[in-house]
Amino acid sequence: MTSSKSQTNTKIKAVLFDFDGTLSTLRAGxxxxxxxxxxxxxxxxxxxxxxxxxxxxxxxxxxxxxxxxxxxxxxxxxxxxxxxxxxxxxxxxxxxxxxxxxxxxxxxxxxxxxxxxxGGRLDPSDFLMKGSISFLELLRENGIEMFVASGTDHPDVVNEAEVLGVHRYFEEIAGAPVGRADCSKEKVIGDLLEQRGFRGEELAVIGDGKVEIRLARERGALALGIASDENRREGVNPVKRDRLLAAGAQHIAGDFSNREEWREWLGLDQN
Structure with a gap:
């Protein structure tokens, strides 16, 4: 675990996830x-x-x-x-x-x-970061709305979320628009703040790339990095960790297995 500052005192109401390398390892490699x-x-x-x-x-x-x-x-x-x-x-x-x-x-x-x-030869857990389902359940239990924004083509990220069984957790899954060079992550963050009415401090952005971390910091959202080891699906990848720190991530973990750590970062009640 890495933190660059103390935890937030504001309870998060919405979480925006990157998908590949953050929740899913289907595209690892x-x-x-x-x-x-x-x-x-x-x-x-x-x-x-x-x-x-x-x-x-x-x-x-x-x-x-x-x-x-x-x-x-x-x-x-x-x-x-x-x-x-x-x-x-x-x-x-x-x-x-x-x-x-x-x-x-x-x-x-x-x-x-x-x-x-x-075909049942592999299980969704073979392609999800450690603790993903438990973490998504934790957010749902706390009434936190969840969203996905990905640089992967929209039909593909929707299909892959369904195959992994995580699509049911999300209010919206937004991938890259087919045939257009638009940034889905920037648009979704903007929509959450400007149309859905969340304040910056009520939104957490979780991802393994610099883009979503930078966008989160620019809009006043909580920027949480996943320095994921996509082969092991747990633990910290030091290359990603350094990249995320440079981008301004406020806290960094390698996976979602430490529930109490994530509770603290998101300002959730301990129970």
Whole structure:
């Protein structure tokens, strides 16, 4: 557990979750899909020197690290710019074409996992962060409204929440709008504060990426980081921890297993 300041004294009335890497690990390993695809697209058939290849690897790794949590289309826009800018690959595609190829590759593993879940060969607990269901139940018992905002395409995040059996907890699940480069997280936070009438201090935002943490701090919401180890589904990932601290997370945990810790952060009565 990491805290950057004392707990809030205001009871939280609404919680907005990121989804992938925060609750769900169905898409764990997405970086291992995106990295080689970006390298292939940028280099094309060009034979890179060892120095060029190493530098490209560093650039891609740095970009993926700092862009975690944003809508995929913006990552693909960066890729299109890199392909054009480097000039190594004469075949420059548009960001939507790159996104389609990335989704095709990623969904091969995601859909295999979903098939195993639907077939009963795996259990939802195999793809949920430790303590997730208990934590969602705790929030529901305390009358806290729950929402999801994700950079994953809307139909996919809705489907994956249903497959994992967590969709029933949420008032709204908002993924990236298909075919549009809009930030679902920014919109949902804005709607919660401006249309649903929550005050900033009544909203907690929980996520494993810099985007939602930064947005929470900008709007006066409580920013809670999940420095998740997506392979183990518990414990603290030190790389994510450092990233979340830099983004301004007020408290950080690796999972949801410590109920009393979460109660304290959210200002819930102890019982």
């Amino acid at each position: 997405w970086e291992e899909t995106m990295t080689p695809m970006m390298k292939e697209a940028i280099a094309g058939s060009r034979e890179l020197s060892a120095e060029q290849a190493a530098e490209l690897d560093r650039e891609i790794a740095a970009y993926i690290d700092q862009s975690t949590g944003i809508q995929t289309i913006f990552q693909m826009k960066w890729l299109a710019e890199q392909v054009a800018g480097k000039g190594w690959n004469p075949r420059v595609l548009g960001e939507w074409e790159y996104k389609a190829e990335y989704n095709r590759r990623l969904l091969q593993s995601v859909n295999a996992r979903i098939a195993d879940l639907r």
